[in-house]
Amino acid sequence: MRVSGKTIQYNSKEFNEIFERLFPSMYMLASRILKSQEKGKDIAQEAFVKLWQKDSEEFSSEKALQAYLYVLVKNACISQIRKEKNIFNTSIDEGLTVVEKSFLNEILREETYKLLHEAINELSPQAEQVVRLTLNGYRNQDIASELEITINSVKTVKKRAYNRLRQVLGSQFVMIVLGDFYEYF
Amino acid sequence: MDEINKQFEYSELLAGRVLDALTDEQKKFLMEWEQQGNNKELREDILNAYSFRDWQHKLKTIDTVEEWASFLERMDSSSAKTDKVIKLSRMKWVSAVAATLVVGLTVFTLFNKSSNLKPIEDIKIAPGSSHAELVLSNGEVVDLDESENEIVEGVVGAKNTKGILQYKDALGSRAEDRVLNEAKVNTLRVPRGAEYQLVLSDGTKVWLNSDTELTYTVPFVGSERRVALKGEAYFDVTPNKELPFIVTSGTQEVQVLGTEFNVSAYSEETHITTTLVEGKVMVEETYSHNQQILSPNQQANFDTKTKSINKKNVDVYPYVAWKEGRFVFHNVTLEELFSKISKWYNVEYEIEGEKLKALKFTGDLPRYNDMSGILKIIEAEMSVNIQIGLNNKVYVSE
Numbered sequence: 001m002r003v004s005g006k007t008i009q010y011n012s013k014e015f016n017e018i019f020e021r022l023f024p025s026m027y028m029l030a031s032r033i034l035k036s037q038e039k040g041k042d043i044a045q046e047a048f049v050k051l052w053q054k055d056s057e058e059f060s061s062e063k064a065l066q067a068y069l070y071v072l073v074k075n076a077c078i079s080q081i082r083k084e085k086n087i088f089n090t091s092i093d094e095g096l097t098v099v100e101k102s103f104l105n106e107i108l109r110e111e112t113y114k115l116l117h118e119a120i121n122e123l124s125p126q127a128e129q130v131v132r133l134t135l136n137g138y139r140n141q142d143i144a145s146e147l148e149i150t151i152n153s154v155k156t157v158k159k160r161a162y163n164r165l166r167q168v169l170g171s172q173f174v175m176i177v178l179g180d181f182y183e184y185f
Numbered sequence: 186m187d188e189i190n191k192q193f194e195y196s197e198l199l200a201g202r203v204l205d206a207l208t209d210e211q212k213k214f215l216m217e218w219e220q221q222g223n224n225k226e227l228r229e230d231i232l233n234a235y236s237f238r239d240w241q242h243k244l245k246t247i248d249t250v251e252e253w254a255s256f257l258e259r260m261d262s263s264s265a266k267t268d269k270v271i272k273l274s275r276m277k278w279v280s281a282v283a284a285t286l287v288v289g290l291t292v293f294t295l296f297n298k299s300s301n302l303k304p305i306e307d308i309k310i311a312p313g314s315s316h317a318e319l320v321l322s323n324g325e326v327v328d329l330d331e332s333e334n335e336i337v338e339g340v341v342g343a344k345n346t347k348g349i350l351q352y353k354d355a356l357g358s359r360a361e362d363r364v365l366n367e368a369k370v371n372t373l374r375v376p377r378g379a380e381y382q383l384v385l386s387d388g389t390k391v392w393l394n395s396d397t398e399l400t401y402t403v404p405f406v407g408s409e410r411r412v413a414l415k416g417e418a419y420f421d422v423t424p425n426k427e428l429p430f431i432v433t434s435g436t437q438e439v440q441v442l443g444t445e446f447n448v449s450a451y452s453e454e455t456h457i458t459t460t461l462v463e464g465k466v467m468v469e470e471t472y473s474h475n476q477q478i479l480s481p482n483q484q485a486n487f488d489t490k491t492k493s494i495n496k497k498n499v500d501v502y503p504y505v506a507w508k509e510g511r512f513v514f515h516n517v518t519l520e521e522l523f524s525k526i527s528k529w530y531n532v533e534y535e536i537e538g539e540k541l542k543a544l545k546f547t548g549d550l551p552r553y554n555d556m557s558g559i560l561k562i563i564e565a566e567m568s569v570n571i572q573i574g575l576n577n578k579v580y581v582s583e
Binding site (some may be wrong): 028052067070071082105111119132133134136155158161162 | 233237557
């Protein structure tokens with residue numbers, strides 16, 4: 001398989017690193033959709049095996065590989081749900097488009113959390129508190145008084161977290177709007 | 186795929202929002218996105234401290250080292266499967282020859298059925314489960330399943346729990362009491378698509394396979410312990426030198442002292458096979474007194490027409506694996522294979538053409554899974570086409 005122009009083997013160190021980065025999302029996503037850790041794990045594992053079914057597969061980037069994995073996981077989940085609900089007719093099949101929609105939503109959740117996690121991982125516990133309070137709907141001013149720090153410190157913590165994110169993700173971090181913004185209008 | 190890539194981009198915007206890192210353009214862009222559909226609710230649902238904490242907690246429980254090991258294992262076993270397929274490709278030649286022979290017939294039958302045939306993926310055929318009917322001596326029929334019930338038959342009580350019917354040793358555990366007590370005849374009937382376990386009053390354990398009937402007395406009386414079997418059962422007999430245990434199937438008798446063995450005596454089959462795992466048994470035909478004594482890892486084949494009994498050495502595992510939750514086949518024909526699994530999944534089947542029926546299969550399949558998984562394996566390994574018709578009837582064709 002080729003990823004970002006580089007040929008790799010399934011049992012290589014390179015793929016091991018990709019696996020460690022991507023497996024948790026696939027596992028957690030499938031578990032949430034199927035409401036079962038065990039089934040989720042099985043489906044995530046199978047998706048990684050299926051990824052290697054064709055040796056000639058080529059991915060322009062790790063992101064492209066990840067998108068493909070999400071498709072594999074989605075299809076496996078839908079066929080699992082179909083099996084469990086014994087769905088043959090189209091009226092219930094319409095329910096599966098709901099699954100499809102919620103799948104995209106869950107991908108968004110997964111990816112957002114992964115970014116936030118990367119951003120605060122290995123930073124001070126304060127960074128985690130700041131992110132949590134922000135998620136609780138606190139404004140910077142409220143966070144500052146809650147943590148008894150200045151509002152500038154809150155801003156610095158956020159900035160550091162964001163810089164860390166850019167650093168960890170490097171070129172993978174695209175921040176669309178700069179490049180693609182005008183295409184949408 | 187494009188939709189997924191867009192989600193990647195939006196996730197960066199959402200994370201950027203939390204970290205106050207968005208430009209005015211990006212903020213505007215995110216706001217417009219929120220105005221579509223339920224996106225605002227979705228954003229609120231995702232950017233939520235509890236939900237994020239929950240996610241972080243789950244992430245911590247994932248052992249990627251262990252998962253990586255299990256991935257490598259799966260890859261190795263899936264490439265082993267590919268090897269097998271390559272080996273089987275010679276079989277494809279056989280199939281191709283068979284195809285030319287039956288092509289006229291196939292086209293005809295396909296026209297008839299194609300409207301209601303479905304591919305395996307669309308079908309769910311649940312495996313069998315634990316249920317049975319107990320016929321008491323007064324003719325009363327008790328339905329047995331996973332739920333609990335207590336049954337009293339004469340002096341013997343029986344308890345039914347979790348797919349096991351267990352007789353308690355009676356008041357008459359002493360011989361003289363036993364004579365005084367009238368023995369009652371009970372029959373445990375296991376339909377197609379089911380299995381059941383039984384513990385007889387002497388402690389002997391019996392696993393009954395699908396489409397099987399076992400008749401016995403409660404309690405055992407006289408100088409022997411005699412049961413009558415139709416179908417397939419595995420016996421783990423409680424040793425008792427004074428009271429031989431006898432399994433009769435038609436005119437075949439298997440006499441044992443204390444041992445483990447499997448008897449397969451389905452009436453539609455022309456042979457009764459008795460496979461010995463442990464101990465010693467004697468297989469005898471009642472009229473001719475033809476007999477064979479089996480040692481462990483030996484199997485007796487009784488021909489119900491000629492009444493002859495042949496003995497051979499076998500690997501016992503394929504014959505007793507059903508009791509361990511596996512279907513194990515070693516070089517059996519497709520016809521034999523389907524005869525076995527159709528009983529457990531309670532489906533009819535049709536294999537087109539004699540050549541196809543005679544194809545040989547070797548494999549170890551799970552018994553408690555949906556049938557579609559097994560059918561997929563058979564389809565891939567045998568290079569045949571399997572479709573499902575009305576009432577889950579399985580059609581095997583080229």
